Amino acid sequence: MMCQLYIICILITVFVIPFNFGIEIPEKFQKSNHTNNWAVLVDTSRFWFNYRHVANVLSIYRSVKLFGIPDSQIILMISDDMACNPRNPRPATIFNNAHEQINVYGDDVEVDYRGYEVSVENFIRLLTGRVPPDTPRSKQLLTDEGSNILIYLTGHGGDGFLKFQDSEEVTSQELADALEQMWQKRRYNEIFFIIDTCQASSMYEKFYSPNILATASSLVGEDSLSHHVDSAIGVYIIDRYTYYVLEFLEHAFSSSEKTMTEFLAVCPKSACLSTVGVRSDLFKRDPSKVPITDFFGSVRPVTITTDPIDILDIPKRKKTEKQNKTNVLEKRKYLPQFPVHLVQGSA
Structure with missing residues (x-):
């Protein structure tokens, strides 16, 4: 029996858009030509008193997964496993809120690089x-020229460098050259670079590659401060900038109208106590017309078709006649462990 099945595949995004045999994004947004999304999330510090840095990166990890980026396209790097730290009074958990409402170290956390x-x-x-x-x-970061990449870094830094585990550091020039290599090798379409550390804006000053939008939690000469202490855990559990970023993302999850300009203004100086830095001269699009889902969401490329697809019924297998059963060998018996019958026979 022949049946016709009309399949219309719709591009799946975070937006709720009416379908009229075509897909259009809101007029205020500029269209993006990216085909996939990736995230590189890095905590560079060690030791128990840096608990907040692990909470920072795991909180961003949780948010991008909620927005739709799968674990297969997230690279998570954590220097120290605070969930298993012997000082942790709540083993196997990491909280980013003083009331311990959200455990960001859940059952589905996939750490790709850990420790050293x-x-x-x-x-x-x-x-x-x-x-x-x-x-x-x-x-591996298996990106291509159609990839939009979110890069988030947190840890301890200074003017022009970011420390890795208090034993080495990456400089702003090294980072800029790495991004240029990515561009030359066609490893990205656009990059959104976020860094939460002291004097954080110094890390994007050397950038010279196109299509990069960058923001930092503090300017050169400023410290990036923590938000609050959890008395039960005994340490600061999240930084100010990341705290307000998460607050913004939690509210943006149910909305399709949030733009990158709104994201860049999430933490005014009255809240962060430091000045949030922004660099947009390398970015071709207007941030006010770029939805946050271009970096925090996930694109699933599909083909739209209105052509009929013929599907044949799968024929059922014919029942074959029962074959003659093979003769079953008689069951073998085990001899007694001690041959008593032989002893009895010789008596």
């Missing part, structure tokens, strides 16, 4: 694609 794997060398190799040939797929 989080190094400057591995980070630069990850971005540029210069990884050893035996590197697992989960530890």
